Amino acid sequence: MEHWILGEKAFNVEKLRHAETIFTIGNGYLSTRGVFEEGLAGEERTTFLHGVFDAAPVVFTELANAPDWLDLQLWLNGERFNLGEGDLLAYERHLDMQNALLTRRLTWRSPNGLTCELLFERFASLAQPHQLFQRVQVKPLNGAVTLQAQASLSSEADNNGLKHWHHLKQHAGSEQAWLLCRTRESGVELAAGFNLMVEAKTAVKIAGWNVQGRPTLAVDCQAAAGETVTIEKQAVIYTNRDTADPLQSMLKTLASPARWAEAWPAHQAAWQAEWLRSDVMIEGDAEAQLAVRFSLYHLLIAAPRQDDRVSIGAKTLSGLGYRGHVFWDTETFMLPFFTYNRPEVARNLLSYRWHTLPGARRKAARNGYQGAQFAWESAATGDEVTPTWVPHFADSTRLVRIWTGDIEIHISADVAYAVLQYWRATGDDVFMLDRGAEIVLETAAFWASRVEWVEDLKRYEISDIIGPDEYHDHVDNNAYTNYLVRWHLQQAIGLVDWLAEHAPERLKELGQNLDLSSAALAGWQKAADLIYCPFDPQTGIIEQFDGFFERQEVDLAALEPRDISVQALFGIDETCATQVLKQPDVLMLLYMLPDLLGPEVLRANYNYYTPRTDHTFGSSLGPSIQAVMACQMGDVAEAYDHFMRAARADLRDVRGNAGDGIHGASAGGLWQAVVFGFAGLRLTEAGPQVSPRLPAGWKRVAFTINWRGQELKFEVMPNEPQA
């Protein structure tokens, strides 16, 4: 069990939201934050199910917080147990990441002086993802207790105060309670139900309180000092996204009540299989080991295994941040882990983009372009859901314009890149023919219509956009975008050739909805040939966008120490006028297309852009990739600093916003930093190769890669690759 346990030794209400995020449990169907069963003022109590979005002001749509399956109120001799009152004589909580089991153990002295030991456990079955289990043990220490336990389901669940459910039906008998409700705007029906099993030495009475909107089971029993009462809850959730009749499916599952002990072995076996394919072992660095497992745990509990119409939002399912919206974070940062470990999940995630092509086509059409333009923020339908105006953080009567949904357009190339990377890694021609090619070609058609011909210069340009570095908006010829567009168009043309050779019928089919005529393809080729890709052969430096070199230089070291971003320090407009980067676009480009310009160009750009980047409080996407680049430069010590910055983002909440949810991109980036950075994995046509550059103290790194259907195990020692 070494380095599998994330523990908390004391209860700290100041860090409540952070702890809720990191102690999230889930099974790829839903996730539930690490809230306390009995609730606490200030908590953010959420259970999010993949794909269950509903309309919301300002943010357009958000994951709808589901009825809370965890609710359990304990009344001990008439006093309600809660950590806001009484005294905590002992407390510890831990997440067993190997088995996705959360445990809390405490001794509480009530205001009236009753002392009880309490043990809380929960898991969301990975083997049967609609089944959720909860167990509570109560042992009075210094006297007898009359215990009342109340467990409810409520259709009043909310997101930061916004209700998303209409109540439809309910039941509360003495055996079970359930609820059927429907999202207010999007019409998702959800059925949730539960039963209780109580073990006590005295008689147990369970009453159903059929309170409208809040079916409740109330348990009454007694325990003498030293006697333990055990309450087990099995909860079941289905929606009409899973089954035609969620109420019947839920009731059927609930009707054969499974005990915790019966469900546990299958759950544990499922997790064992999961880790067998996914684990990364790091010997010699306990913090790095824990951090990497923590990142993979959070990716795995958010990974849709049964559903290919959903993807993983920027904050996974673990918090309210970004409302469950999906960004390029998924394809560029999280997807490689799945592509190389769980290609079935990667296929689901990419299929989400295929299912949302209609939304992407609407976005392109609305903007006057051809093909498909993926939303910067995407939800159920693929329509753009980036907020356009949000209240100013310091003055809610002022509104701030958010431009990313309008002009941060590189995501259409990022998705295509991810499809092609998946195809290359898996050789999954079936997916490529059925879905992948359509994504790559429709987005290529978008680019061919998006590029702007500049007659004076006889070249294509792309003006007025935002690159990955969001400190600079409304820029022209962002290098990351322009280079990637060129590559994307070239790949698309190559894909058409491949289709013509291997699947001419499919090519013909695709040509029915998309202009793939030779004239159109000649246009793509011309765009690829003539798009402006900035490069200074004298210095080897790629200018991040037109005029970047003229922006003001800032000595970032002189700003230290600081605990806020440069943008927060200087202001939005002032930062835009400088050369300070939220993340280094050009290095990201050279990471993604390593063979583009050779090692000397890479070094020149690394040396130029690294000191200009806000590594500490800029983008959370930056540090892990910066770690890979530092490895490639041979600077392992600096790489390790960047790596640990990413490793601590959520574990230690170094950015102060982990309470909003896990930084999924940082978690996925951490895996890339270990595998592509420290282990130096390269996927060549000759096969995967490693060239390790391990940090000081690391004795061994071991991981598995799925390459074209084969599982390859790597064990890397310092300077000694082994396949």
Next chain:
Amino acid sequence: MEHWILGEKAFNVEKLRHAETIFTIGNGYLSTRGVFEEGLAGEERTTFLHGVFDAAPVVFTELANAPDWLDLQLWLNGERFNLGEGDLLAYERHLDMQNALLTRRLTWRSPNGLTCELLFERFASLAQPHQLFQRVQVKPLNGAVTLQAQASLSSEADNNGLKHWHHLKQHAGSEQAWLLCRTRESGVELAAGFNLMVEAKTAVKIAGWNVQGRPTLAVDCQAAAGETVTIEKQAVIYTNRDTADPLQSMLKTLASPARWAEAWPAHQAAWQAEWLRSDVMIEGDAEAQLAVRFSLYHLLIAAPRQDDRVSIGAKTLSGLGYRGHVFWDTETFMLPFFTYNRPEVARNLLSYRWHTLPGARRKAARNGYQGAQFAWESAATGDEVTPTWVPHFADSTRLVRIWTGDIEIHISADVAYAVLQYWRATGDDVFMLDRGAEIVLETAAFWASRVEWVEDLKRYEISDIIGPDEYHDHVDNNAYTNYLVRWHLQQAIGLVDWLAEHAPERLKELGQNLDLSSAALAGWQKAADLIYCPFDPQTGIIEQFDGFFERQEVDLAALEPRDISVQALFGIDETCATQVLKQPDVLMLLYMLPDLLGPEVLRANYNYYTPRTDHTFGSSLGPSIQAVMACQMGDVAEAYDHFMRAARADLRDVRGNAGDGIHGASAGGLWQAVVFGFAGLRLTEAGPQVSPRLPAGWKRVAFTINWRGQELKFEVMPNEPQA
């Protein structure tokens, strides 16, 4: 009881929200929409308390829906009573406006065939406004019934899905249940509690279900066929706006349980006194009589009697429309009824503006002006709370800019006008010295800094605003605004003279926060002398704003029949390019300042602007004032048409939006139409005079006017005034 009863003979789920609005009850402290005790899908279940605002997205702040004191679920032999199931064998509901009592009587056959008579009654005590009463009688007709009744209070109350309350404390014993909660952002604490008294022939059991966030009392009893069970609820609500410790105040009131029968006489007496001062009798026109009483009823239940820090929102407290925000509707349309009937209430409403002067000063300062600029939409603090961007009604991904909060500025003159009108009618020098003068002078200082000097023309202008006619925005020199500003500045200068003579100390005090130096006052005088007030001496016509005459003429008659506004028909920009008016600014001006330019000018402008106005679906503020103007033109038949349009706005929901709440301005305008229009009341220095112009069939109009401390009763017969 003739013409005091608003009745409904059948249940029509299609008109649910309309019926909820018109059957609202209240007592000036709170109002509760006419929802069913047991709830119904699609209802808008709200209880709004004056001044209890909380933050909300887009609209900045809104009245927070309070925990529902009406909730009562009935289970008859295990079947939940609700109108969504079973059969309604009989149904009628009526509001007794004389006593503000709502009654519903029905016979319901359950899905299983049990038939019951049910009688529901409720009132919110006018004598003790924290006390609310509810009574339900259940009589099974065709068999015995085992009855369970559940009554809850919930901290999950929401506004269209947005929760505003944090749960603090609760209790549910067998005697009573209560709840203490706090608004999420604004920190208003609210305590609500209730007790139940049950009369039945069999034993009655009342259990407390202490469900967290939802304290519930559950009643169990039985009734044989033909026996009646009566359940009475007394509910009590206090907030920390009323008392330092709302929980203790609530518990104290609840501790001496009042029965319905005990509370009723004081409530009835209070309403009798209210109507004695306020009623308008119309003989010979039942519909007009009912409509006027209906309007006055809704003004009276919304009138703050104990609180001078609140005002009446555009939709009173009867619905979610405009979120409880206060507009010029209050001062210009509703206030005259109170000024001339209930000057104490008028003083409270105007004191609200005095209490919110700090917000108005902030608005002026933020815009770079002196003095106080009242918010177009105002709530708890007086800061501007007009939404700036709202989702497009047809496409929620598009946002529409709302300009009224920025540039509809005439409200600052409207409020001053109302203060001076109140002063003139009441002679209340104390109010004027303490509060009124500060309002009039601070807003005058705003105007003196707001007017723009045009050197070429040697005059002041006001550019880029919106007048009352909101079909035209971003206009220059709106006549309504410019004329009223001139009048306002003149009055302010006169007021300074009056203060200098009668209260020099107070003038000195006012001069400490506001520049009242002779140089400043000379500036006011210059602004009043030189502000451009458009007038064509040839035609006598006042151009509504610069360039209005050049806008496109539209034959409105040719658009008939239509059931939407001209703006909805043509579009926002297209309507702005025409001469079609939402309401006629110039006629409004001449209504407010009747001695300005004489009867011939009035006639010329009446003839010019009347056919250009969208009377049917333009502003709901228009018809009642148009009725007065038509009376002054001697066209009583046309006046009656406009009057009935206003009379039916909510009663018959002719605009289709009565479900959002009562049109308070239309209700207040209706009173003005009768008193100033048909009765022809004029308040001259010699005293009030009437010159009746009664519609055909009206045999008598009787009303009371409070003039400088005296209650004057008027009885008007056709062509025969009597004081």
